[in-house]
Amino acid sequence: MDTEQNTDRFYRVIWPHAAMVLRAAQMLCHHRAEADDLAQETLLKAYRYLEGFRDGTNAKAWILRILRNARIDQLRSKRAESGTIPLNEDTLGMSASVEIDACPDPATSTDAATMLESFSDAEVITALKELPEEIRVTLLLVDVEGMDHADAAAVLEIPVGTVKSRAHRGRAMLRTSLASHAKELRLIR
């Protein structure tokens, strides 16, 4: 396939998912420029690897997997630049704070739906960004993008059960975080 055909195919198959890629990057990254770089790098990699994509298969899952790998590269690069320990799968995984927040405080466990609706999208995203990377990306795939656990597991290259437990803990952490903000804002008692 020549480059022009590849470009045509890119705009036909991949570009329709560009908004999803940029939105996901903005939820994963803490800075706008970082998110723009991640989205661009993801789409450029998708272009480079496009010959490996088979028409009729799940393009969204394929792109999100590239996004996931590009994000790992981005984090490794950042940590290398800052002189910290190189990122590996463990450091990208669960942190201690995840474990302790897994069970929500009964006092904050009020009507979650009502509380959630009182927050703007921007506030929910801010709370999401406070979660550990692996929890954040799991919620992004499963809840924001609506992927089933099996597809999300394939993207993250982890067992389906791990996806489910991360999603569950992530929701609990997010609820705890938002409940805390709600208390501060006197939205709940």
Added chain:
Amino acid sequence: MEQDQNIPESSDDVAISRRLRQLSSLPVDTSGLEARLRASLPPRRANLPGFRSLFTPMRALAASILILVGLATLIITLASGPASASTERMAAIHQSAVAGDGRTTRVSSIAEARAALQRKWPGTPELPELPEHRAMSCCVHEIGREQMASITFEVEGSPVTMALASSRDIRMPHGEKQEIAGKTYVVGSASGVNMVMSQRDGTWMCLMGRLSLAQLAQLSESLRDN
């Protein structure tokens, strides 16, 4: 260490999940991203100038097929359309008949001419009667892929050739329209041979000889009436 387990979703899980799902419809501006990608990616085929895109392999093949089909259609149209007889060719036919060259069949009557022509060309148009004239010869000619019958006879001592053909198969020679004795004819002349042509019921008839156009027209009218 993470535990791989199946965890039943609580109502809080569902509420959080639904709230997060709403974020998937957040509008984002991809124009900046698109501009950066355009700067990094090769151009799309759709953005190429039309002239260059004409020469992509598939389009070149399609264009070649179209040209071939067009040429084939032109050839078939030309080959299957009516053949064309020129005034020069008609004059040559008359001169050959008068000279009695090898291809002509000598006849002494219109009945003989009919029989001879039918043998050569069963599709010979019906010949009119020649009550006052003596038949001399007849012949079947090929104009392109089509056939034309001719019979040569004497009119007041001057040989006249009458050519007959289907107007569907052979086009009448080009000539000017002229009204003679209240009738419109196509007339022409070549190599000193005058021609008066008319068409009726899908057959065109050309009378040619040294006679004047008026005489040939008058003869044509009398033959048509027979």
